[in-house]
Amino acid sequence: xxxxxxxxxxxxxxxxxxxxxxxxxxxxxxxxxxxxxxxxxxxxxxxxxxxxxxxxxxxxxxxxxxxxxxxxxxxxxxxxxxxxxxxxxxxxxxxxxxxxxxxxxxxxxxxxxxxxxxxxxxxxxxxxxxxxxxxxxxxxxxxxxxxxxxxxxxxxxxxxxxxxxxxxxxxxxxxxxxxxxxxxxxxxxxxxxxxxxxxxxxxxxxxxxxxxxxxxxxxxxxxxxxxx
Amino acid sequence: xxxxxxxxxxxxxxxxxxxxxxxxxxxxxxxxxxxxxxxxxxxxxxxxxxxxxxxxxxxxxxxxxxxxxxxxxxxxxxxxxxxxxxxxxxxxxxxxxxxxxxxxxxxxxxxxxxxxxxxxxxxxxxxxxxxxxxxxxxxxxxxxxxxxxxxxxxxxxxxxxxxxxxxxxxxxxxxxxxxxxxxxxxxxxxxxxxxxxxxxxxxxxxxxxxxxxxxxxxxxxxxxxxxxxxxxxxxxxxxxxxxxxxxxxxxxxxxxxxxxxxxxxxxxx
Numbered sequence: 001x002x003x004x005x006x007x008x009x010x011x012x013x014x015x016x017x018x019x020x021x022x023x024x025x026x027x028x029x030x031x032x033x034x035x036x037x038x039x040x041x042x043x044x045x046x047x048x049x050x051x052x053x054x055x056x057x058x059x060x061x062x063x064x065x066x067x068x069x070x071x072x073x074x075x076x077x078x079x080x081x082x083x084x085x086x087x088x089x090x091x092x093x094x095x096x097x098x099x100x101x102x103x104x105x106x107x108x109x110x111x112x113x114x115x116x117x118x119x120x121x122x123x124x125x126x127x128x129x130x131x132x133x134x135x136x137x138x139x140x141x142x143x144x145x146x147x148x149x150x151x152x153x154x155x156x157x158x159x160x161x162x163x164x165x166x167x168x169x170x171x172x173x174x175x176x177x178x179x180x181x182x183x184x185x186x187x188x189x190x191x192x193x194x195x196x197x198x199x200x201x202x203x204x205x206x207x208x209x210x211x212x213x214x215x216x217x218x219x220x221x222x223x224x225x226x227x228x
Numbered sequence: 229x230x231x232x233x234x235x236x237x238x239x240x241x242x243x244x245x246x247x248x249x250x251x252x253x254x255x256x257x258x259x260x261x262x263x264x265x266x267x268x269x270x271x272x273x274x275x276x277x278x279x280x281x282x283x284x285x286x287x288x289x290x291x292x293x294x295x296x297x298x299x300x301x302x303x304x305x306x307x308x309x310x311x312x313x314x315x316x317x318x319x320x321x322x323x324x325x326x327x328x329x330x331x332x333x334x335x336x337x338x339x340x341x342x343x344x345x346x347x348x349x350x351x352x353x354x355x356x357x358x359x360x361x362x363x364x365x366x367x368x369x370x371x372x373x374x375x376x377x378x379x380x381x382x383x384x385x386x387x388x389x390x391x392x393x394x395x396x397x398x399x400x401x402x403x404x405x406x407x408x409x410x411x412x413x414x415x416x417x418x419x420x421x422x423x424x425x426x427x428x429x430x431x432x433x434x435x436x437x438x439x440x441x442x443x444x445x446x447x448x449x450x451x452x453x454x455x456x457x458x459x460x461x462x463x464x465x466x467x468x469x470x471x472x473x474x475x476x477x478x479x480x481x482x483x484x485x486x487x488x489x490x491x492x493x494x495x496x497x
Contacts, residue, residue, distance in 0.1 A: 055389045074389040079382045084262055086378065087438040094379055095390065118437050138390075 008033040008070065008142065008174050009054075014062035016049050023049045025198045026062070031191070033067075034172040036165070038179050038189035038205060040217060045195040047178045048077065051144050054176070070142055073135030077146040077178075081120040081127075088122070088130055089115040095137035103133040107163060124151035128160055136167075143167075145177040161188040182208055239462040241356040242348035242415050246454035246472070248363035249412040250424060254432070254450020255367050256405050257425035258443045259377055261433055270422030271324035273409045275301040277331025277418045280343045284336060290343075294413055297327070298406035306399045331418075345469040346417035348461055359411045366404045367447070373397040378439065415458060420469040423476060428453055431480040434487050449479050 009031040016024040024046040031037050039047050052058045055074055066072075092100050101111040107129040114126065122130060128148060135143050148164065149157040165188050167173050179185055185192055185208050192208055194201035194217045207213050279297030283290030301323070308319050335343055342350075380387040380394040387394055405425065412421040428449035429442075436442035457472030464471070 052385065055385075057385065057388050072389070074386065076383050076385045079386060081382055084378065084381060085433060085436040085438055085442045086382075090439045091382075094375055116438075 006032045006034075008067050010063070010065045011054075012063040012065075014050075014053060014060055014064060016046070016053055016058055016060045018049070018058065022197060024053065024060070024195075027193075027195065027199050028062075029191075029193055029199070029202045031174065031176070033174055034168065035191060036168055036175040036177065036189040037191045037193055038177055038185040039193045039195060040179060040182075040185055040208075041195035041200070046197050047195055048146055050195065051146055051176070051178070054144065066142075071138060071140045072142045072144060073138070073140030074144045075128075075131045075135050075146065075148060077150050079127075079131070084120060086119050087115065088117050088119055091119050091130065092134055092137055095134060097138040098136060100133075100137070103136045104130075106136055106167060107133045108159075109133065124153065125156035125160070128152055129163075132160075132164070132167075140173070141171075142174045143176070145175065147178050147180070157184075164188065182214070238349055238351050239458070241351045241353060242458045242462070242468065243455055244356050245351060245359040245411070245415055246458040246468075247451045248359050249408065249415070250428070250451035250454030251447045252363035252366045252408045252450075253412055253421075253424035253454075254428035255443060255447040256370050256401070256408055257429035257450065258432060258446035259370070259374065259401060260405070260425055261429040261446075262378065262381055270426055271320040272298060272301065272305075272405060273413070273418055273420075273422035273425075274324045274331075275327040276410060276413055276421075277343060278327055278334065279331075280339075280413070280418065281331050281335035284339050284343075285334065291410055291413060294418070295406060295410035298410055299403060301327070302402035302406045303399070306395075306402050309398075310395050341467075342417070343413075344417050344419040345467040346413065346415045346420070348415050348458060348468045351414060355414055359414070362407050362411050366408050369400065370404055373400055374443065377401060412454075415468050416454070416472050417467070417469040420473055423473050424450055424454060427473075427476040427480055431476075431483040434480075434483040449476075449483075453479055 007030050011030070012028045014024055014027040015022065027050065029037075039050065041047050049058060051074070053060045054064060055072065089100065092103065100115070104111045104114065109126065109129050114122075114130070119127070119130070128151070132143075132145075132148070145164070149160050152160065161184055164175060164177070168175050177189065185205050189205045192201060192203060192205040193199065200216055201207070201213055276294035276298050279293035279295070280290040281293075283293030304323075305319050308314065331343075332340065376387065376392045376394070376397045379390070379392060380397070384394060409421050409425065412424055416424060429446040431449050432442050432445035436445055453476035454472050456475040458468050460466070460471040460475070461468035
């Protein structure tokens with residue numbers, strides 16, 4: 001996949017074992033700078049654990065090699081803010097490096113309107129955008145999104161992916177995203193890594209429309225809706 | 229009253245201790261309330277009782293004994309929490325009644341009331357200076373780790389991905405709480421000092437929309453509760469502990485009233 005000069009991440013024979021259970025088994029892939037990799041797989045396939053291994057938050061065997069000058073921003077699937085009286089401004093200033101209004105602008109939020117709002121009072125879509133802005137705050141050039149549209153209503157999902165695509169194009173940011181949607185994978189990622197503890201597929205995302213690949217990943221052909 | 233010490237002396241000392249312990253307990257308590265560890269603050273203070281008892285029995289400073297017990301308990305709680313991922317509340321809940329029971333059994337009966345409810349008439353200049361130093365150090369160190377702990381509450385993974393060592397920050401925090409609780413025992417007593425950690429922060433949370441306001445109000449409400457309690461105790465010649473509790477509850481009810489009136493003032497949509 002592309003030449004090695006442009007490679008930003010190389011994962012070889014990655015295995016993770018937690019509490020005597022194999023969570024990831026011999027996963028290998030390579031990723032080029034400025035591309036988007038979608039990670040697909042059933043629940044318990046090891047998708048989030050793969051991210052944790054990439055962030056060096058869980059013990060693993062095998063090799064994870066990030067190329068030099070990589071700054072990783074991470075957006076987890078869920079956060080708990082309901083009971084914490086913290087404003088958007090206070091949350092974003094946990095990280096330093098970039099201007100807050102620039103990062104909020106990049107995710108199409110108006111700093112003047114949102115900075116003093118309580119983080120726990122934001123809508124699902126606003127919260128996701130603030131989290132993406134947070135991940136950009138320290139000038140990250142690799143972004144890891146664990147289901148970036150969790151808690152977002154259907155109408156607001158697509159604009160978030162459009163925005164991520166724009167970030168990738170404009171700033172040459174490399175994106176790794178976990179998704180359950182065939183449509184999102186096909187439309188907004190360049191490469192697909194299908195996991196079920198081991199790699200079931202790695203290649204170009206457009207292959208996802210191939211019924212035999214869908215059978216391999218899900219055990220059956222998936223009907224394509226606007227958002228699967 | 230002890231010979232050679234004027235009422236105004238111990239009252240002044242107690243008042244200053246009250247202000248500093250109230251500030252630090254309120255500030256540190258603001259994290260505890262967010263972590264849903266309110267029971268920890270309350271229960272941790274009971275753990276001090278066996279330490280106080282040992283000090284009295286073996287004739288060394290009972291507050292050093294109390295701090296020793298609090299310190300060791302905090303480390304045990306932290307370690308069990310780290311390896312089992314049980315909530316701090318569950319762990320403390322399991323050991324605090326045991327500590328209280330041991331303390332009540334071994335402490336001489338004559339000293340029990342003072343240990344449980346504090347006694348401002350026995351406060352000295354050294355107690356006051358110790359309280360000031362410990363409170364200031366506790367506030368400054370907590371300020372350093374405050375954001376890290378809050379980020380860990382929002383998401384442990386998020387915090388860890390930015391290089392925050394949550395376990396280390398939590399350990400330091402529990403140790404600082406132990407210190408502040410040990411100092412607070414002097415005037416409020418082991419049964420009620422936990423109140424100072426929990427209620428001012430709960431009151432501040434009721435009326436706060438951001439972290440800065442919340443932490444500052446927690447500290448100020450703590451200082452207000454304890455200083456007004458000590459003053460009342462001095463003038464009414466009653467134990468300070470219960471009066472600090474009454475003052476704190478009054479502050480809490482005032483914030484509930486403010487919140488209630490704001491809700492009613494908001495236009496209905």
